[in-house]
Amino acid sequence: MNLDIKHLILLVPELILVGTALVLMLAASRIRTTLPVTVGTVLAAVAAGLSSYWLLPDEPKTGFGDMIVVDGYSQFFKVLIASALALVTLLSVKRNPPLPPLAKGGLGGDRPAEYHALLLLASTGMMFAASAVDLLTLYLGLELTTLCSYILVGITVEKSTSNEAAIKYFLLGSFASALFLYGIALVYGVTGATGYGAIDSALSEHGLASNKILLVAIGLLAAGLAFKIAAYPFHAWAPDAYQGASAPVAAFLAAASKAAGLAALGRVCLVAFGSEGVLSVVLVVLAALSIIVGSIVALAQTDMKRLLAYSSIAHVGYALLGFVSATSQGASASMAAAGATATMTYSFLYVFMTLGAFGVVIALGQRGESLDGYRGLAAQRPGTAALMLLFLLALTGIPPTSGFAAKFVVILSVISTGHFVLAVLAVVCSVISAFVYLRVAVMMYMNEPQEPEPSQYSWAVSAALVVATLVTVIGGIIPGSLTFWAEAPS
Amino acid sequence: MNDYIGIAASFLVAGVITVAMVVLASTLGKKKPSAVKSDPFECGQDPFSLPGGKQAIRFYLVAILFILFDVELVFLYPWAVIFRELGVVGLVEMGIFLGILMVGYVYAWTNGALKWQ
Numbered sequence: 379m380n381l382d383i384k385h386l387i388l389l390v391p392e393l394i395l396v397g398t399a400l401v402l403m404l405a406a407s408r409i410r411t412t413l414p415v416t417v418g419t420v421l422a423a424v425a426a427g428l429s430s431y432w433l434l435p436d437e438p439k440t441g442f443g444d445m446i447v448v449d450g451y452s453q454f455f456k457v458l459i460a461s462a463l464a465l466v467t468l469l470s471v472k473r474n475p476p477l478p479p480l481a482k483g484g485l486g487g488d489r490p491a492e493y494h495a496l497l498l499l500a501s502t503g504m505m506f507a508a509s510a511v512d513l514l515t516l517y518l519g520l521e522l523t524t525l526c527s528y529i530l531v532g533i534t535v536e537k538s539t540s541n542e543a544a545i546k547y548f549l550l551g552s553f554a555s556a557l558f559l560y561g562i563a564l565v566y567g568v569t570g571a572t573g574y575g576a577i578d579s580a581l582s583e584h585g586l587a588s589n590k591i592l593l594v595a596i597g598l599l600a601a602g603l604a605f606k607i608a609a610y611p612f613h614a615w616a617p618d619a620y621q622g623a624s625a626p627v628a629a630f631l632a633a634a635s636k637a638a639g640l641a642a643l644g645r646v647c648l649v650a651f652g653s654e655g656v657l658s659v660v661l662v663v664l665a666a667l668s669i670i671v672g673s674i675v676a677l678a679q680t681d682m683k684r685l686l687a688y689s690s691i692a693h694v695g696y697a698l699l700g701f702v703s704a705t706s707q708g709a710s711a712s713m714a715a716a717g718a719t720a721t722m723t724y725s726f727l728y729v730f731m732t733l734g735a736f737g738v739v740i741a742l743g744q745r746g747e748s749l750d751g752y753r754g755l756a757a758q759r760p761g762t763a764a765l766m767l768l769f770l771l772a773l774t775g776i777p778p779t780s781g782f783a784a785k786f787v788v789i790l791s792v793i794s795t796g797h798f799v800l801a802v803l804a805v806v807c808s809v810i811s812a813f814v815y816l817r818v819a820v821m822m823y824m825n826e827p828q829e830p831e832p833s834q835y836s837w838a839v840s841a842a843l844v845v846a847t848l849v850t851v852i853g854g855i856i857p858g859s860l861t862f863w864a865e866a867p868s
Numbered sequence: 869m870n871d872y873i874g875i876a877a878s879f880l881v882a883g884v885i886t887v888a889m890v891v892l893a894s895t896l897g898k899k900k901p902s903a904v905k906s907d908p909f910e911c912g913q914d915p916f917s918l919p920g921g922k923q924a925i926r927f928y929l930v931a932i933l934f935i936l937f938d939v940e941l942v943f944l945y946p947w948a949v950i951f952r953e954l955g956v957v958g959l960v961e962m963g964i965f966l967g968i969l970m971v972g973y974v975y976a977w978t979n980g981a982l983k984w985q
């Protein structure tokens with residue numbers, strides 16, 4: 379297999395991100411201001427997003443010896459990941475960036491170059507995960523992402539909660555990676571392949587569908603991927619990691635990381651193990667438990683980032699509903715495709731609404747971190763409060779926001795394959811979660827302010843909020859306008 | 869099954885040599901015990917201290933840098949074996965790989981990781 383220029387073209391978005399990250403690393407010791415790094419990273423993210431869209435082929439194109447594929451599915455998620463990267467970069471801009479007090483040896487203080495290089499490399503890993511058609515490429519992509527995420531969670535070294543969160547995330551994350559790798563080994567042992575297509579043909583040719591070792595392997599793979607998307611019961615790291623991490627990093631984990639995990643999970647479930655009935659059961663359990671636990675436990679939270687963490691757990695459950703219908707046994711090919719695109723639509727709209735909610739948390743600074751900080755916000759900052767209300771309504775799933783459109787397509791897709799109980803559960807839990815989100819709205823609009831007015835936030839945070847708002851409003855008023863090009867993996 | 873006979877044989881040879889060395893040394897060798905000699909073998913550490921003491925972070929940095937070059941070598945060996953078959957393309961690919969690794973090295977260098985402060 380030679381280095382073919384045609385194969386490298388398939389990786390243009392990734393190459394842009396890696397190139398930018400390398401330049402940042404080389405210049406790291408000289409960079410002391412955030413602005414050039416922010417501009418460079420946003421430009422790289424936009425270029426990566428545009429080139430992903432530009433690479434959108436009519437026919438799926440594989441490259442590097444069937445290790446990666448570029449198709450409608452992968453490019454959809456790549457555009458989504460690139461947008462999330464751009465928004466998170468904007469959200470990371472602080473109002474008055476403190477001059478970096480560099481400790482001895484160059485550690486500590488603000489290190490804009492490293493922070494952005496890690497964001498870029500994590501996004502590269504996510505893009506590989508979306509493109510992977512081989513379990514080993516997928517593992518590499520996910521590992522690149524999580525290794526960078528561990529450091530990002532702990533990058534605020536002076537905060538002890540941040541260090542604690544990073545260690546917890548690291549220990550649980552390495553354990554999940556090991557499980558996933560063991561699953562790959564078992565799949566290879568049973569089928570003699572790691573490529574998705576080869577696994578699928580081995581399963582159907584040799585009638586291995588009920589092989590016991592294969593069932594264990596699928597369980598391990600599902601556990602590893604469920605950890606990445608923080609689905610119950612593999613969610614325990616998320617609230618701690620989000621709370622300890624700085625708010626932009628938490629936003630990145632809640633948005634981009636979940637989208638990439640869902641992209642990987644979808645392709646594994648639909649392409650590699652498409653003939654495997656047990657996966658549908660696994661997904662039903664993961665989705666149902668995530669929705670129930672995420673919605674109910676969010677009621678008890680007093681920290682805004684923890685609340686959003688449990689909300690993200692519930693939302694990943696809703697997103698999984700599309701894959702549930704895509705993998706269910708009775709689904710025809712068109713129903714399966716509709717299920718997969720439902721999950722893609724949900725991920726797309728969810729990423730922007732959750733980034734918007736985190737954006738308001740970031741805009742309010744320290745005050746936005748605890749739930750009490752939202753008391754009386756509407757009297758002090760009506761605009762910010764209105765934005766938060768919009769994102770909360772979207773997270774609840776109330777029309778005319780994009781949250782309603784998103785929930786509508788996934789619930790419709792499970793109804794079409796006969797999972798009525800799951801559909802009812804999803805609707806009931808939406809009502810429960812309305813309690814969670816509207817509690818914040820009540821605090822903002824019906825309580826007296828108890829804290830001084832928050833300071834103005836930077837232009838970059840406003841820009842990110844504008845984009846998130848536009849997507850949330852347009853995605854709700856004209857459903858499907860932004861996600862019509864979602865395409866199921868083949 | 870025949871493929872495993874070689875492995876079994878090497879296990880056997882290794883076992884025999886190890887046992888023979890220990891037995892011969894303890895029966896034929898002279899014994900002059902001293903406090904240092906009868907300590908368990910450790911790399912410069914006190915073998916009987918409680919865990920949880922402080923370890924200088926500098927060792928960690930050195931270990932990370934070691935991994936940087938170690939991983940590089942792991943990939944260089946198989947590459948060198950089939951270097952002729954890969955031709956110019958292989959050389960360019962390895963150049964890119966080493967270039968990316970070197971960025972990590974330059975980063976460590978310019979940020980003072982090589983200074984033993």
